[in-house]
Amino acid sequence: MCTAVALALSELPDELVLAHDLGVRIHTRGGEKEVRFYWRAAPALLPVWWNGGLKVVKWGNWDRAERKLPPTGWTWQTTVEAGRWSAMEPEPVEILATYGLSNGVWFRVQQGMRGLLVRTRGGEPVVYMICEPSTRYFRVMTRAEWMPVLIGEVI
Amino acid sequence: MTAFVAHLDADCFYVSAERVRHPDLIDKAVGVLGNNGACVIAKSYEMKARGVKTGTPIWDAKALCPEGVYVKRDFYWYEVLSRKMLGIVGTFSPKVEYYSIDEFFFRAERLHPRQNLHQTATAIRDHILEAAGLPVTIGVARTRTLAKLFSDTGKPFGAVAVLERDHERELLATLPVTEISGIAGRRAARLAPYGIRSCLDLADADGRLVNRLLTKTGYEIWLELNGTPVTPIRPERPPHKALGRGGSLMGNVDQPVVLWAWAVRHVERLIEELNYHNVRTTALAVEVGWKTGGSTCGVVSIPTPTDRFDDLLDAARVALRRAFVPYATATHLHVLATELRRGKGFQLSLFDTPDPKKDAAAQAKAAVNARHGRFKVRSGVTLYLPAVYADPANNFDICDVRGKICF
Numbered sequence: 001m002c003t004a005v006a007l008a009l010s011e012l013p014d015e016l017v018l019a020h021d022l023g024v025r026i027h028t029r030g031g032e033k034e035v036r037f038y039w040r041a042a043p044a045l046l047p048v049w050w051n052g053g054l055k056v057v058k059w060g061n062w063d064r065a066e067r068k069l070p071p072t073g074w075t076w077q078t079t080v081e082a083g084r085w086s087a088m089e090p091e092p093v094e095i096l097a098t099y100g101l102s103n104g105v106w107f108r109v110q111q112g113m114r115g116l117l118v119r120t121r122g123g124e125p126v127v128y129m130i131c132e133p134s135t136r137y138f139r140v141m142t143r144a145e146w147m148p149v150l151i152g153e154v155i
Numbered sequence: 156m157t158a159f160v161a162h163l164d165a166d167c168f169y170v171s172a173e174r175v176r177h178p179d180l181i182d183k184a185v186g187v188l189g190n191n192g193a194c195v196i197a198k199s200y201e202m203k204a205r206g207v208k209t210g211t212p213i214w215d216a217k218a219l220c221p222e223g224v225y226v227k228r229d230f231y232w233y234e235v236l237s238r239k240m241l242g243i244v245g246t247f248s249p250k251v252e253y254y255s256i257d258e259f260f261f262r263a264e265r266l267h268p269r270q271n272l273h274q275t276a277t278a279i280r281d282h283i284l285e286a287a288g289l290p291v292t293i294g295v296a297r298t299r300t301l302a303k304l305f306s307d308t309g310k311p312f313g314a315v316a317v318l319e320r321d322h323e324r325e326l327l328a329t330l331p332v333t334e335i336s337g338i339a340g341r342r343a344a345r346l347a348p349y350g351i352r353s354c355l356d357l358a359d360a361d362g363r364l365v366n367r368l369l370t371k372t373g374y375e376i377w378l379e380l381n382g383t384p385v386t387p388i389r390p391e392r393p394p395h396k397a398l399g400r401g402g403s404l405m406g407n408v409d410q411p412v413v414l415w416a417w418a419v420r421h422v423e424r425l426i427e428e429l430n431y432h433n434v435r436t437t438a439l440a441v442e443v444g445w446k447t448g449g450s451t452c453g454v455v456s457i458p459t460p461t462d463r464f465d466d467l468l469d470a471a472r473v474a475l476r477r478a479f480v481p482y483a484t485a486t487h488l489h490v491l492a493t494e495l496r497r498g499k500g501f502q503l504s505l506f507d508t509p510d511p512k513k514d515a516a517a518q519a520k521a522a523v524n525a526r527h528g529r530f531k532v533r534s535g536v537t538l539y540l541p542a543v544y545a546d547p548a549n550n551f552d553i554c555d556v557r558g559k560i561c562f
Contacts, residue, residue, distance in 0.1 A: 008179060029222050030183030030201065098179055099224055104217050106224045108177060136405065136542040137227060141192035141213060154546055155227050 001074060002113070002129060002148045003040070005097035006106070007047050009033040013054065020045060020056045034098065039073050046127050048115055049094040057117065057125045066120040075116055075128040077149055088118040093127060094151060102142040107155060114149040159272060159295050159318065160388065161263035162302035163244060163279075165237075166290040166311040168257035169197035172236045173226050175288040184223040186216055190552065191405055196228065200311060229548060234556045239287050247279050252388045255561040256553065260302070260388050263295045263316075273316035280314045296323070299386055300379035304330060304354065320382070327355035327380065335376055342369055354380060392558050394495075395432060400424040400554065401489030405543065407446055409484045414443070415475065416539035421490035422471050423533055426462055429492060430521065431557065435460035435501065436492035439467060441474035444487030453477025459507045460496040463517055464534075 009017070009026060012035055017023060022045075025035050037046050037059065044059035060073025068088075079085065095113040099106045114130040134147040138155045147155070165171060169187040174180045184202040186195040195202075195211045205220040213225060237256045244251050248261035266275050276293040283291050294306025295316040301323060308326060309315035317323050332354055333343050345368050351357050357365065358380040366374040375385040400421040408414050418441055429435060437460050442452040453474035457466060471490060503509075523532045529550045530537075543549050554562065 029224075030181070032179065032182070104221065105213065106222070108173075108180070108224055108226050110177075135546060137192040137546060137548075141188060141225065141227075143214075154548070 001144055001146050002100045002102045004036055004038040004101035006034045006036045006099040007096055008098050009035055016056050047096045048127050049096055057127050060128055074131050077130050077132045091117045093117045102144045105142045110153045111151040159263040160299050160302045161261050161293055161295045162306045163259045163291050163293050164306050165257035166292060167197055167199055169233055170199045171289050172233050184220050186223055186225045187228050188225055230551050230553050243283055243286055250388045250390055253559045255559050256556050260299055262388055276314035276316055297382040298379040298384045300376055324355055327358055328353055330354040332357050392560055397491055397493045398428045399489050399491035403487055404485055407484045413539050414485055416536050417488045418471050418475050419534045419536045422467050425490050425492055429462040433498035434495040435462045435498055436495055438494040439470040439474055440491040440493050441471055441478050442489045443478045443485050446484040446486050451478040458504045460501045463513055465513055
């Protein structure tokens with residue numbers, strides 16, 4: 001399971017960094033600053049491309065703040081395809097990431113990951129990472145049984 | 156006038172190639188993972204500094220270097236850059252040998268009469284970085300062995316020209332004998348009782364002693380260490396004496412049908428090679444590596460030289476049966492064409508007649524795959540390997556990079 005994504009700080013507008021207090025999530029890797037979005041962080045957030053712009057939205061419902069949403073941050077592609085989310089009027093979004101973290105292994109992401117955006121009763125957007133069974137390569141690499149649905153690439 | 160040989164070695168080539176298309180990886184600890192995703196096959200200097208070595212399992216690597224980024228290998232891309240680099244070197248030298256995907260030998264010639272060979276090597280190195288984005292190290296010396304040894308001392312991003320014997324001896328004294336390609340632990344152990352530990356010790360040893368201890372290969376290394384060129388620069392790869400395809404089975408295989416599927420996959424890959432080199436084979440060997448250690452091999456002679464799928468399939472079936480160990484778990488399998496004949500002008504046996512239908516079927520298969528992608532048409536037996544064919548990256552391996560001398 002992918003439990004964090006990292007996005008280069010240069011990709012994020014300053015106003016988003018300030019608005020979501022992302023300064024505490026800035027890390028340096030190889031001299032370059034990046035913002036890490038961990039599932040375990042409070043609040044859990046993810047950067048998504050939505051409605052023609054980069055937004056930072058809540059990742060899943062781990063704090064169970066919304067009773068009608070599943071208390072997790074991931075959903076399976078088969079569930080989405082089966083229409084189990086349709087009652088919530090979900091929107092497909094692209095989760096932006098330079099790197100993903102799965103079982104302690106950082107892997108490079110070329111374009112991004114698929115996400116599903118729904119709204120709480122209060123209208124707040126919440127994104128779920130769409131997952132599929134790991135390819136053999138990804139499973140050996142990370143020992144994870146599930147991997148995010150990557151856009152335009154196979155790991 | 157002494158002719159000098161240059162050795163070019165790309166610095167952590169696979170990582171550098173990834174950095175060409177993903178500049179965000181520059182200055183970061185990067186590990187490129189092998190065919191199975193289990194081991195690091197190339198690492199950046201940043202990752203190397205954390206103790207990660209080539210061959211380190213990813214589970215050890217991530218503990219040593221938790222901030223490291225791990226990338227799946229892409230030999231298609233590495234070949235593209237390798238050939239680009241080869242083309243660039245070809246503009247500087249009339250004679251270039253494509254030794255391996257990231258190493259070339261070439262005749263070192265001054266670019267300008269007033270320039271020395273060190274300046275030339277520096278200029279070529281800088282031009283490759285500018286034109287291809289790849290950092291390389293170039294060593295220039297009297298022989299291939301010396302050039303290769305000295306380029307290693309210049310890494311990373313170095314340019315070394317060692318043209319005088321005194322300078323050679325000074326550097327050779329600092330290098331352990333195991334730095335020489337072809338002298339590893341066992342051969343080094345044979346040399347140690349005679350006090351031969353450094354490259355200079357070997358160069359100064361009696362040639363007859365070296366010949367006795369290390370046979371002809373070792374003697375040739377000794378000659379090269381002393382400045383006598385033995386192996387010329389080979390712009391063309393010499394014809395193959397045997398062709399093979401195979402490797403890891405991506406895990407443990409204990410079902411005979413899966414083992415057979417792997418054999419058929421490698422037969423299909425082997426046929427592509429036979430066709431490319433315009434050769435046929437009169438012998439097929441299947442070698443299976445077992446989890447308990449050791450390997451077994453089955454060999455089948457084929458009466459008429461062939462590159463046809465049905466003939467080689469029949470031979471592979473018999474060869475695999477000979478190599479098969481019931482209830483054992485296999486981990487590796489190789490299919491080898493060991494006796495190659497030219498593709499045309501061979502003698503048919505009395506009972507073999509040309510079969511235009513099967514030839515046409517083979518041609519149609521090759522044409523479809525050439526147009527729509529490798530393995531688009533393949534044997535149904537390989538359906539037992541869905542994970543292998545689901546990943547397009549498995550369609551191209553390092554051995555599929557043609558024309559290089561070394562693996």
